[in-house]
Amino acid sequence: MSNKLPVGIQVYGLRDLLEKTPENFRDVMTKVKEIGYDGVELAGLYGLEPAYIKKVLDEVGLVPISAHVPFADMMDDLDKVIEDYSTIGVKFLVMPYMAEEYRPANPEGFAKFLPLLSQVGEKIHAAGMTFLYHNHDFEFVKLASGKWGYDEMFDAIPADNLKSELDTCWCDVATHEPVEFIKKYTGRIPVVHLKDYIKKGEVKNMYKLIGVETKDDGKDTGYFGFRPVGFGQMIWEPILEASLDAGATWVVVEQDEHYELDPLEAARRSREYLKILGW
Numbered sequence: 624m625s626n627k628l629p630v631g632i633q634v635y636g637l638r639d640l641l642e643k644t645p646e647n648f649r650d651v652m653t654k655v656k657e658i659g660y661d662g663v664e665l666a667g668l669y670g671l672e673p674a675y676i677k678k679v680l681d682e683v684g685l686v687p688i689s690a691h692v693p694f695a696d697m698m699d700d701l702d703k704v705i706e707d708y709s710t711i712g713v714k715f716l717v718m719p720y721m722a723e724e725y726r727p728a729n730p731e732g733f734a735k736f737l738p739l740l741s742q743v744g745e746k747i748h749a750a751g752m753t754f755l756y757h758n759h760d761f762e763f764v765k766l767a768s769g770k771w772g773y774d775e776m777f778d779a780i781p782a783d784n785l786k787s788e789l790d791t792c793w794c795d796v797a798t799h800e801p802v803e804f805i806k807k808y809t810g811r812i813p814v815v816h817l818k819d820y821i822k823k824g825e826v827k828n829m830y831k832l833i834g835v836e837t838k839d840d841g842k843d844t845g846y847f848g849f850r851p852v853g854f855g856q857m858i859w860e861p862i863l864e865a866s867l868d869a870g871a872t873w874v875v876v877e878q879d880e881h882y883e884l885d886p887l888e889a890a891r892r893s894r895e896y897l898k899i900l901g902w
Contacts, residue, residue, distance in 0.1 A: 626867070626901070627863075627867070627901060628863075628867060628871060628873055628874050628902070629661035629662060629686070629873055629874075630659070630661055630662075630873075630874055630875075630894065630902060631660060631661060631662035631663055631664055631686070631874070631875040631876070632655055632663055632664070632875065633663075633664045633666060633691070633875050633876065633877035634663050634664065634665050634666050634667075635666035635691065635877065636876075636879065636881070636886055636889070636890065637651055637655075637886050637887070637890070638666065638667075639886055640886060640887070641669050645669035645670055648669065648679060649679045649683070651887075652683045652685055653683050654887055655683075655685065656683050656685055658887070658890055658891045658894050659895075659898065660685065660876075660890075661685070662685050662686030663685050663688065664689045664690065664691065664717070664814075664875050665689070665708075665711070665713070666690070666691045666719070667691075673706075673711050676711050677710060677711045680711070687711045687712045687713045687714075688713070688814065688875065689713055689714065689715035689716070689717050689755065689788070689814060689873075690711075690713045690716055690717060691717045691718075691719035692708075692716055692717065692718070692719070693719065693720070694718050694720075694721075694722070694743075697718070697743050701743060701746055701747075704716065705746070705747065705752065708752070709750065709752070713752070714753060715752065715753050715754075715755050715786075715788070715813065715814060716747050716752055716753070716754055716755070717755040717756070717757050717788055717814075718740070718743075718755070718756050718757065719757045720757075720759065721759070721762065726761050726762070727762060727764050727766060727772025727773075727775065727776075728764050730766070733772065733775075737776060737779045737780060740756075740776070740780060741780045741784045741785065744780065744784030745781075745783075745784045748783045748784055753786055753813065755785075755786050755787065755788040755813070756776065756777075756785055756787060757788045757790055757816065758773060758789065758790050758793055759793045760793045760796045760797035761797075762776065762797075763794065763798050771798075773804075777808070786808075786811050786812065786813055787808045787811055787812040788813075788814045788815070788816060789804055789805055789808065789812055789815055789816060790816040790818060790877070791805075791817060791818060791857065792816070792818035792819065792820050792849070792857065795820075795857060796820070796822065801857075801862055802862055802865045805862065805865040805866055805869050806865055806868070806869060808869060809868070809869040809870060810869070810870050812869050812870070813870075813871055813872045813873065814872065814874075814875055815862070815866040815871050815873075816874075816875050816876075816877050817859070817862070817874050817876050817877070817893070817897075818849065818852070818857075819849070819850045819852045819853065819854060819855030819857045819878075820847065820848065820850060820855045820857070821847070821856055822845065822846065822847045822856070823846045823847075824844050824845025824846065825844050825845045826845040826847040848880070849878050849879050850878070851878060851890075851893040852876055852878075852893035852896050853892070853896030853897070854892060859896075859900060860900060876893045878893065
């Protein structure tokens with residue numbers, strides 16, 4: 624077994640370079656390759672044709688690993704989602720975010736949601752792709768059964784229909800046990816998200832950082848911020864080792880916000896840090 628995995632980047636972190644200027648796509652992808660990434664996880668197509676995206680990634684030499692697709696888009700027209708991303712050559716379709724009414728903290732909504740999730744995953748599997756779930760921290764609540772909501776979701780759905788893309792940052796925020804969760808999902812965790820952060824004190828309003836509108840009641844006394852991999856408080860060697868042991872096929876760097884740092888510079892720092900660790 625190799626002692627490392629290929630490293631991808633979630634393009635969501637580069638959205639400021641692409642959303643208003645999709646004509647930059649080739650240039651941005653070229654720079655991503657030059658920095659040393661092996662593949663990309665897409666987060667939207669910016670109005671570009673799937674065949675064009677495939678052509679650019681092929682020519683630049685980046686693997687289209689996966690794509691984050693809003694669950695509403697999957698429910699609205701899953702055939703079109705599958706067609707577009709099959710054209711690009713994506714292997715994994717990922718649900719990136721769970722709406723509040725479906726979360727484990729709302730047991731009734733959660734129970735109704737799980738069969739929907741399974742049906743979507745079944746159709747994706749039948750099309751020759753794999754459906755992944757990308758977590759935040761709100762899946763890690765204890766249910767009446769004593770189980771984590773996150774585990775209940777995977778226990779309720781056949782492995783063919785749903786696999787894990789563990790976001791190690793949010794898992795760490797919620798449980799301090801990302802290594803244990805990676806190990807727990809051995810054989811069912813093809814992609815692991817590498818995301819670093821700094822958190823100090825009490826922070827109630829973490830989702831404003833990912834564009835979710837929340838009320839500011841002035842009671843936040845702490846600090847929460849994303850960082851390039853290796854520049855926050857996460858300890859990466861055991862996470863990377865566990866990812867290898869669990870049978871993951873990719874690790875994907877994600878940084879939701881960059882503050883004063885240029886997104887490509889943040890991406891470069893993450894990649895350079897992983898190279899220092901031999902990845």
